[in-house]
Amino acid sequence: MSSIIRPVKGTRDFYPDLMRKRTWLYDHMRRAAEAYGYQEWEAPIIETLELYAAKSGEELVKEQSFVFEDRGGNEVTLRPELTPSLARMIAQKSRELPKPIRWWSFGPFWRYERPQKGRTREFFQWNVDCLGTSSIVADAEIAAIAVQMLRNIGFTSDKLVVYVNSRQLMDRKIAELGVSDKDGKAAVLRMIDKIDKMSREKWHVYGEGLGLSSAQIEGLEALLGNKDLWQEAPELVEFFGVLENLGVRDWFEYNANIVRGLNYYTGVVMEGRDRAGDHRAIFGGGRYDNLVADVGGDAVTGVGFAMGDVVISLIAEEYGLVPQMASSSAQVLVTVFDAEHMPASLKLAKELRAGGLTVEIYPEAVKLAKQFKYGDKVGIPIGVVVGPDDLAAGTVAVKRFADRKQMNVAQTDAVDAIFELLNTNA
RNA sequence: GCGGUUGUAGCUCAGUUGGUUAGAGCGCUGGUUUGUGGUACCAGAUGUCGUGGGUUCGAGUCCCAUCUACCGCCCCA
Numbered sequence: 001m002s003s004i005i006r007p008v009k010g011t012r013d014f015y016p017d018l019m020r021k022r023t024w025l026y027d028h029m030r031r032a033a034e035a036y037g038y039q040e041w042e043a044p045i046i047e048t049l050e051l052y053a054a055k056s057g058e059e060l061v062k063e064q065s066f067v068f069e070d071r072g073g074n075e076v077t078l079r080p081e082l083t084p085s086l087a088r089m090i091a092q093k094s095r096e097l098p099k100p101i102r103w104w105s106f107g108p109f110w111r112y113e114r115p116q117k118g119r120t121r122e123f124f125q126w127n128v129d130c131l132g133t134s135s136i137v138a139d140a141e142i143a144a145i146a147v148q149m150l151r152n153i154g155f156t157s158d159k160l161v162v163y164v165n166s167r168q169l170m171d172r173k174i175a176e177l178g179v180s181d182k183d184g185k186a187a188v189l190r191m192i193d194k195i196d197k198m199s200r201e202k203w204h205v206y207g208e209g210l211g212l213s214s215a216q217i218e219g220l221e222a223l224l225g226n227k228d229l230w231q232e233a234p235e236l237v238e239f240f241g242v243l244e245n246l247g248v249r250d251w252f253e254y255n256a257n258i259v260r261g262l263n264y265y266t267g268v269v270m271e272g273r274d275r276a277g278d279h280r281a282i283f284g285g286g287r288y289d290n291l292v293a294d295v296g297g298d299a300v301t302g303v304g305f306a307m308g309d310v311v312i313s314l315i316a317e318e319y320g321l322v323p324q325m326a327s328s329s330a331q332v333l334v335t336v337f338d339a340e341h342m343p344a345s346l347k348l349a350k351e352l353r354a355g356g357l358t359v360e361i362y363p364e365a366v367k368l369a370k371q372f373k374y375g376d377k378v379g380i381p382i383g384v385v386v387g388p389d390d391l392a393a394g395t396v397a398v399k400r401f402a403d404r405k406q407m408n409v410a411q412t413d414a415v416d417a418i419f420e421l422l423n424t425n426a
Numbered sequence: 427g428c429g430g431u432u433g434u435a436g437c438u439c440a441g442u443u444g445g446u447u448a449g450a451g452c453g454c455u456g457g458u459u460u461g462u463g464g465u466a467c468c469a470g471a472u473g474u475c476g477u478g479g480g481u482u483c484g485a486g487u488c489c490c491a492u493c494u495a496c497c498g499c500c501c502c503a
Contacts, residue, residue, distance in 0.1 A: 064501070064503090111503080261502055281502085367462095369463065373464085397461080399462070404464090406462080
């Protein structure tokens with residue numbers, strides 16, 4: 001046991017039980033994105049370090065990415081996020097792609113951090129982005145898609161919430177406090193991000209450490225406590241208005257504390273959370289109007305969000321929203337009466353498949369009880385038996401496990417009979 | 427990088443102030459039932475007690491180290 005080679009720290013082995021849950025999430029993500037006309041795409045999972053160096057968070061690139069040299073001596077990184085790859089790909093084709101560009105993606109990402117609850121080193125992330133339009137409708141649409149997915153899996157707005165803020169608004173307000181240089185503003189944004197994580201005293205000390213006066217710190221505090229601040233930002237007023245029309249306004253709240261860590265955000269920023277506050281952010285996103293130009297392309301504006309698979313899975317499990325799913329994808333288990341009847345079972349399985357059913361055959365002539373037990377255990381709804389009596393009569397025994405309903409039907413009618421059983425309730 | 431918790435059967439765990447052959451439930455195998463699973467009853471198999479050292483007449487239990495997973499901090503796309 002202890003000699004089995006271990007998996008890499010922070011990775012998860014997707015055994016079928018877990019894989020089914022991931023696929024379940026993926027299906028809901030796909031449905032939500034496609035409902036709004038988004039196209040699926042994918043980027044490479046390794047990129048040059050250079051791609052991230054400019055615009056992602058500094059900590060992210062320097063300390064939390066898997067960076068290594070390839071055999072040619074080039075520095076490459078396992079992608080820690082998708083948006084820079086998106087910007088790069090858009091930049092390459094920005095003149096030929098019809099706008100708005102509506103794309104979604106789901107794939108693996110890596111961050112070299114200490115694994116904890118809701119955080120792994122390899123994780124899967126759903127990205128939805130709309131580029132080539134500055135309309136606030138795009139910001140709201142992106143937000144609505146995230147909510148759509150959460151609704152699809154059974155969440156309601158009393159459990160989850162999306163906090164919203166505007167980088168432009170905060171920029172303006174911070175400038176009004178007398179912080180105008182770029183680095184100073186970035187430091188204040190980080191300070192805002194920390195307000196919920198430290199005591200008021202510590203937070204004040206932290207602010208003083210940044211060189212802020214106590215008047216400035218108190219001003220900032222008042223700012224963050226102001227629930228109506230959004231009314232001073234036309235983009236937020238409009239944003240909430242569009243959400244109203246899209247029918248999802250109840251999921252959203254203004255929150256001045258939300259600024260998000262990424263450096264490239266320029267406008268609306270958002271963060272999905274559980275209202276109970278027991279978990280990390282479910283998704284995060286915002287508008288990034290300069291990113292495509294920053295990787296060398298024409299100016300193409302964009303807005304998007306990313307949802308990791310880990311936190312949403314934890315919360316969905318917590319609220320009992322993940323359905324029980326059968327292990328086997330088969331609708332029918334063809335049993336084997338004894339070794340002599342194996343050919344008859346194989347032929348029957350072939351015919352059932354030809355009739356459009358998914359079929360597992362039991363590969364050994366063990367006693368029927370064992371075969372039935374197996375079929376029930378892996379979640380196959382129907383079992384069939386072809387024994388000597390059936391063979392002589394040209395029939396098969398068809399049984400629905402759920403209610404033990406069993407009937408003998410002519411072999412030629414088996415497909416219809418099974419579909420009938422599958423389509424009626426036990 | 428810092429602090430803490432943890433590790434005993436396939437799984438979830440119990441195991442007294444250190445004491446002789448390490449237990450339970452679930453699961454698994456067989457049987458009650460040689461053409462039929464979910465319940466019930468009967469029987470059975472299964473352990474380098476994470477790893478390496480140390481203390482002791484004696485260690486699953488105490489000490490040290492180490493690894494793993496987990497929980498915080500840091501950071502967070």
